[in-house]
Amino acid sequence: xxxxxxxxxxxxxxxxxxxxxxxxxxxxxxxxxxxxxxxxxxxxxxxxxxxxxxxxxxxxxxxxxxxxxxxxxxxxxxxxxxxxxxxxxxxxxxxxxxxxxxxxxxxxxxxxxxxxxxxxxxxxxxxxxxxxxxxxxxxxxxxxxxxxxxxxxxxxxxxxxxxxxxxxxxxxxxxxxxxxxxxxxxxxxxxxxxxxxxxxxxxxxxxxxxxxxxxxxxxxxxxxxxxxxxxxxxxxxxxxxxxxxxxxxxxxxxxxxxxxxxxxxxxxxxxxxxxxxxxxxxxxxxxxxxxxxxxxxxxxxxxxxxxxxxxxxxxxxxxxxxxxxxxxxxxxxxxxxxxxxxxxxxxxxxxxxxxxxxxxxxxxxxxxxxxxxxxxxxxxxxxxxxxxx
Amino acid sequence: xxxxxxxxxxxxxxxxxxxxxxxxxxxxxxxxxxxxxxxxxxxxxxxxxxxxxxxxxxxxxxxxxxxxxxxxxxxxxxxxxxxxxxxxxxxxxxxxxxxxxxxxxxxxxxxxxxxxxxxxxxxxxxxxxxxxxxxxxxxxxxxxxxxxxxxxxxxxxxxxxxxxxxxxxxxxxxxxxxxxxxxxxxxxxxxxxxxxxxxxxxxxxxxxxxxxxxxxxxxxxxxxxxxxxxxxxxxxxxxxxxxxxxxxxxxxxxxxxxxxxxxxxxxxxxxxxxxxxxxxxxxxxxxxxxxxxxxxxxxxxxxxxxxxxxxxxxxxxxxxxxxxxxxxxxxxxxxxxxxxxxxxxxxxxxxxxxxxxxxxxxxxxxxxxxxxxxxxxxxxxxxxxxxx
Numbered sequence: 001x002x003x004x005x006x007x008x009x010x011x012x013x014x015x016x017x018x019x020x021x022x023x024x025x026x027x028x029x030x031x032x033x034x035x036x037x038x039x040x041x042x043x044x045x046x047x048x049x050x051x052x053x054x055x056x057x058x059x060x061x062x063x064x065x066x067x068x069x070x071x072x073x074x075x076x077x078x079x080x081x082x083x084x085x086x087x088x089x090x091x092x093x094x095x096x097x098x099x100x101x102x103x104x105x106x107x108x109x110x111x112x113x114x115x116x117x118x119x120x121x122x123x124x125x126x127x128x129x130x131x132x133x134x135x136x137x138x139x140x141x142x143x144x145x146x147x148x149x150x151x152x153x154x155x156x157x158x159x160x161x162x163x164x165x166x167x168x169x170x171x172x173x174x175x176x177x178x179x180x181x182x183x184x185x186x187x188x189x190x191x192x193x194x195x196x197x198x199x200x201x202x203x204x205x206x207x208x209x210x211x212x213x214x215x216x217x218x219x220x221x222x223x224x225x226x227x228x229x230x231x232x233x234x235x236x237x238x239x240x241x242x243x244x245x246x247x248x249x250x251x252x253x254x255x256x257x258x259x260x261x262x263x264x265x266x267x268x269x270x271x272x273x274x275x276x277x278x279x280x281x282x283x284x285x286x287x288x289x290x291x292x293x294x295x296x297x298x299x300x301x302x303x304x305x306x307x308x309x310x311x312x313x314x315x316x317x318x319x320x321x322x323x324x325x326x327x328x329x330x331x332x333x334x335x336x337x338x339x340x341x342x343x344x345x346x347x348x349x350x351x352x353x354x355x356x357x358x359x360x361x362x363x364x365x366x367x368x369x370x371x372x373x374x375x376x377x378x379x380x381x382x383x384x385x386x387x388x389x
Numbered sequence: 390x391x392x393x394x395x396x397x398x399x400x401x402x403x404x405x406x407x408x409x410x411x412x413x414x415x416x417x418x419x420x421x422x423x424x425x426x427x428x429x430x431x432x433x434x435x436x437x438x439x440x441x442x443x444x445x446x447x448x449x450x451x452x453x454x455x456x457x458x459x460x461x462x463x464x465x466x467x468x469x470x471x472x473x474x475x476x477x478x479x480x481x482x483x484x485x486x487x488x489x490x491x492x493x494x495x496x497x498x499x500x501x502x503x504x505x506x507x508x509x510x511x512x513x514x515x516x517x518x519x520x521x522x523x524x525x526x527x528x529x530x531x532x533x534x535x536x537x538x539x540x541x542x543x544x545x546x547x548x549x550x551x552x553x554x555x556x557x558x559x560x561x562x563x564x565x566x567x568x569x570x571x572x573x574x575x576x577x578x579x580x581x582x583x584x585x586x587x588x589x590x591x592x593x594x595x596x597x598x599x600x601x602x603x604x605x606x607x608x609x610x611x612x613x614x615x616x617x618x619x620x621x622x623x624x625x626x627x628x629x630x631x632x633x634x635x636x637x638x639x640x641x642x643x644x645x646x647x648x649x650x651x652x653x654x655x656x657x658x659x660x661x662x663x664x665x666x667x668x669x670x671x672x673x674x675x676x677x678x679x680x681x682x683x684x685x686x687x688x689x690x691x692x693x694x695x696x697x698x699x700x701x702x703x704x705x706x707x708x709x710x711x712x713x714x715x716x717x718x719x720x721x722x723x724x725x726x727x728x729x730x731x732x733x734x735x736x737x738x739x740x741x742x743x744x745x746x747x748x749x750x751x752x753x754x755x756x757x758x759x760x761x762x763x764x765x766x767x768x769x770x771x772x773x774x775x776x777x
Contacts, residue, residue, distance in 0.1 A: 313601065314598070314599055316601075317597065317598030317599065317600070317601055317602075318598045320598065321598050387635075387636055387639045387640070388639055
């Protein structure tokens with residue numbers, strides 16, 4: 001464990017020690033159900049309220065605008081399907097604008113909405129995943145109901161100009177009776193980008209706990225103003241009936257603590273991550289024939305790269321022998337279906353997609369560890385090339 | 390509802406003096422397949438096996454459908470030796486079955502019953518025609534036959550015949566070593582060999598870190614899925630490292646031959662292990678012409694490394710037939726999981742479809758063939774999957 005270098009923090013993160021401690025009492029001491037009328041229940045309800053308040057403060061939103069879910073995937077589903085289930089829109093499916101680089105929990109929901117009669121338009125993306133906000137204006141139609149764009153891409157770290165997009169949508173909405181809603185998947189943004197929901201002008205935003213050193217099983221949907229969405233699940237009145245089911249208090253407490261830590265330490269973390277990233281980029285320059293697929297101004301924690309002639313999968317397994325864990329850029333090389341839609345979307349040639357690995361950093365890493373990673377990468381890439389060439 | 394299951398085993402009863410051996414083995418396999426679920430006495434009479442159920446005949450019959458050697462099973466109803474009771478039973482047995490025509494067949498080993506067989510047939514036939522107006526009698530090609538046996542202990546009635554796997558009892562032949570890749574074909578080859586009584590062991594080649602830990606897990610899972618069909622419900626899986634051979638082959642100057650050379654190594658290691666473990670054959674999932682290594686020329690060159698017989702039960706099957714069998718066995722879903730095996734990672738751009746012995750001899754002259762084979766054998770791991 002101690003010699004392990006985990007560089008797959010975009011997949012999931014280790015839960016921070018302080019988060020584990022914060023969750024500890026809520027398993028078997030403060031185990032109440034917030035809906036219960038007795039003291040045990042009331043204590044749980046108070047905990048929920050306090051978590052919601054703290055998160056609202058961190059995100060500069062109103063506590064009533066936050067809905068806890070079980071995951072980022074669920075929050076994305078709730079946002080998109082929740083709109084499509086509004087009775088008027090269910091009868092009159094509209095038009096949605098998005099990008100081809102979204103997370104599967106957005107793309108696959110949109111694919112499903114297409115079968116219900118919704119029309120989907122995709123913005124074109126540049127070779128580093130960048131989009132042009134002005135293009136969105138040309139895609140607006142009378143029936144456009146929703147724009148869904150991720151804040152930070154989970155594979156290549158590209159940051160979308162959310163503020164600018166929100167302003168364009170607001171300008172467009174001025175003359176509209178039926179407003180266009182703006183949904184942003186911010187799962188990879190929290191902790192890396194300052195988020196002031198009050199001033200950002202986004203209608204819906206998705207967050208996840210386990211990407212920010214919090215527990216799995218905790219997601220959050222922000223919805224500006226009062227609730228307009230229709231639920232996916234029916235049951236009790238939890239989360240104002242939008243997301244019924246007994247609240248997962250330990251996860252909510254852990255998520256809140258984790259969000260607090262990454263927000264409070266954001267500037268220091270980002271600075272540290274940028275240093276590590278620079279060190280890494282500088283270090284691999286000695287390796288021949290490599291390419292970096294990230295936008296230079298992307299998120300500080302995500303790096304995506306290929307080494308010519310080296311298959312991502314093989315590199316992953318060689319590095320794991322050195323207790324270094326990185327992700328494959330593409331899920332699996334031999335089957336077409338494993339090709340990364342993001343790397344395909346930005347027009348990378350097939351051999352670079354098959355060769356891609358993703359390194360996602362955490363602030364816990366030290367320059368010494370990165371030094372070892374660079375050394376191991378060099379050695380491993382050379383070793384594999386010797387075998388294959 | 391059915392207190393008894395009747396088990397038929399056609400082919401075995403033809404086996405002359407070996408008959409007792411086959412029957413005893415089948416009985417043992419039936420007992421072992423029912424381990425852990427409630428059932429009553431298991432008995433053998435006149436070339437058939439009877440199993441007393443504990444009102445769980447469906448559960449028992451599902452287990453029996455995995456036992457090689459059984460041709461079919463029928464759930465049997467038991468009634469008192471009283472015509473009115475037997476009539477009731479007749480309706481119970483045929484209810485819910487899709488049929489337009491039927492006939493009744495009665496045997497009466499117990500001659501104490503007042504009616505003779507034809508009288509019973511017509512009494513029951515008339516009763517059924519009355520109760521089920523949609524049915525007609527057809528004594529030549531009926532959709533449904535109601536069988537009635539009048540014995541001293543009671544009347545036994547059945548009509549459903551559930552087809553089973555057939556074949557010979559697991560373990561009635563000898564041991565065979567299967568080259569198990571993790572694809573769709575080799576588990577099917579294992580199944581068809583087990584069907585003829587072969588006690589199949591598997592040999593998988595693992596090329597970590599060229600392939601992932603998951604591809605090994607996948608093969609272990611396949612072995613587990615095959616185990617219920619195998620001798621004693623256990624499947625023994627050998628895993629040999631192929632990494633050093635891959636390295637050597639990648640540096641070889643004959644990239645188009647690499648698949649052929651790889652297969653020759655696998656055969657050599659398989660043959661050596663088979664000899665050590667008293668396996669009488671190697672088994673592969675080759676289907677003629679399916680891929681470059683399965684052309685007649687390739688199989689010739691690959692086979693030339695060993696004199697151990699190599700069984701290729703899929704040789705004449707089409708891909709779709711193999712897939713259908715894999716679905717039936719239950720290995721298909723695991724087989725198509727997208728993890729690599731050592732063949733997929735190293736596929737050369739243009740594998741030779743017509744390699745010759747001269748070519749491979751020349752290529753192998755540059756390799757320490759014996760050393761590499763011994764190294765792989767020395768590091769072999771063994772797993773026992775299934776019942777323990």
